[in-house]
Amino acid sequence: MGATGSGKTTFINLVSGSGLKTSNSLRSCTETVAATDPFLVDGRKVVLVDTPGFDDTTKSDSDILKLIAGFLSASYQGGHKLTGLLFIHRISDFRMGGISLKNFRTFRSLCGEQTLRNVIIVTNMWGEVTPQLGEERERELAIQDDFFKPALDKGAKMMRHHNNLDSAHEIIRHLLRNNPMALKIQREIVEEHRDVSQTAAAEEIERELRAQMERQRIEAERVKREIEGVSLFSVSSIRTEDACRSSTCARRGTAQAARRRSSA
Ligand SMILES: Nc1nc2c(ncn2[C@@H]2O[C@H](COP(=O)(O)OP(=O)(O)OP(=O)(O)O)[C@@H](O)[C@H]2O)c(=O)[nH]1
């Protein structure tokens, strides 16, 4: 999982030899949850599951969650547990901005705390930054409380992907050491019979939407105040101009009267 355009499908195609659609356009690409055909890593059979990213350009986060939750609950009902989860993050992103944080929070609420030990945060696009800058960002991501630190503290790992088969295999090898576990959202839907809208991930999406609405409300008020400030400024400058014009007229009138008196 990971933000749209972070490179999820590219990673999956590279390591599995699949031909899932990728895109370098500004629009989101993957539209459904899709599993690859099984492939071998160190003699073990692996299936990777590709997902659309949250913050899709055409679908809402709730729609994306429904797609992912539908796939996960059906596979859990069919007796399958996930051996691991990859969260892809571009090291080339110069801010761990709202969208990346939101994506990771939703991802965490979907996994649950216990499954974090089966999570690998994969940083990619290392070729897009200098090694020094990449390392600085990686360190910051790992030590800041509002970035990946809390997840790393609970057992998640961070690994680099250099867009080649060796580093992709290295990442899959780490996943293969895990004990397969049910995700929080799978337990909520299959064991607790909750609707997707009642899951922790849906609550997280709703919380994010409310926070976004509040930010927009504050911004709208700020803009309104700014517009009012501009109109007050224009009114007062018009008045000043009027006052200026009338005093000029008054001065001109006085001068003309004085000239008339002196010529009389
Ligand atoms: N330089 C570089 N480019 C990459 C890497 N991984 C992916 N890309 C490029 O990033 C773009 C987006 O890649 P995708 O694999 O389609 O991204 P995605 O996360 O599947 O995107 P969605 O399906 O929209 O969620 C493509 O142009 C890829 O070629 C990488 O490791 N390095």
Ligand SMILES: [Mg+2]
């Ligand atoms: Mg994709």
